[in-house]
Amino acid sequence: MLEVRDLSKKFGGLEVSRGVSLDVAPGERRVLLGPNGAGKTTLFNLIAGTLKPDCGTIRLDGSDITGMTVNQRARRGLARSFQKNNLFEGLSVRDNLALAVATGEGRTGSLLACAHDSAATLTQLAEIAAQVGLSAHLDWPVAHCSYGVRRQLEIGLALATRPRLLLLDEPTSGIGPEGVAAFNALIASLPRHLAMIIIEHDLDLAFSIADRISVLSEGVVVFEGTPETTRHSRQVRELYLGAFDD
């Protein structure tokens, strides 16, 4: 469903993406690994449309989306959840989800009251809350939510646009071992037709959730394979010296 071809991006003299190519199949869970500064977030920015590549193409379901805006890409089924919190702190979990669902329905000018008016919005809101494990937290003010709940909510907001491809940038950063286990279960419970690309530093989690893994280093995809072949790759081991358990 996603075909990335020869994407390159420079910041001044620094070549951060150097001819990256990547194919993601419908429903595939792809994990992006790579050392700090390898260009993973830059690749996400290029795919999501917040950065324009210097050259290369991005196709989604056969259509060239390289020149499209973030919103145009979102309407074609691409969603992204951010590494940094992107929530309305003063609102409840329910209101954050309601606004995201209303926006996903194209009712961008709606007031919060209108977001709660539509039965379809409320049904979708309840579905998403259940999917991300937040049904019992709907009335909590976001400002009082734990970091883990916020991360669940961020994924919920991304699901509100009914994506077919979801980009998750370090979804487990800062949530501790229990949070990582909960995230693993959450990913496993999401509809299987939803494709995902996930930047993840936790190798055990990466091996557990990925169908395939791509490894970036210095702006280039240096390895691609199944979790099993990645785990046994000498090249990948050298990049992550000492980080693999045998």
Ligand SMILES: Nc1ncnc2c1ncn2[C@@H]1O[C@H](COP(=O)(O)OP(=O)(O)OP(=O)(O)O)[C@@H](O)[C@H]1O
């Ligand atoms: N807007 C920018 N302007 C200049 N340099 C940038 C910009 N964005 C990223 N870089 C640089 O590009 C390189 C790759 O950054 P990027 O964030 O894509 O790496 P990453 O693999 O996601 O790293 P991390 O795992 O630490 O998040 C880094 O050297 C970074 O400093």
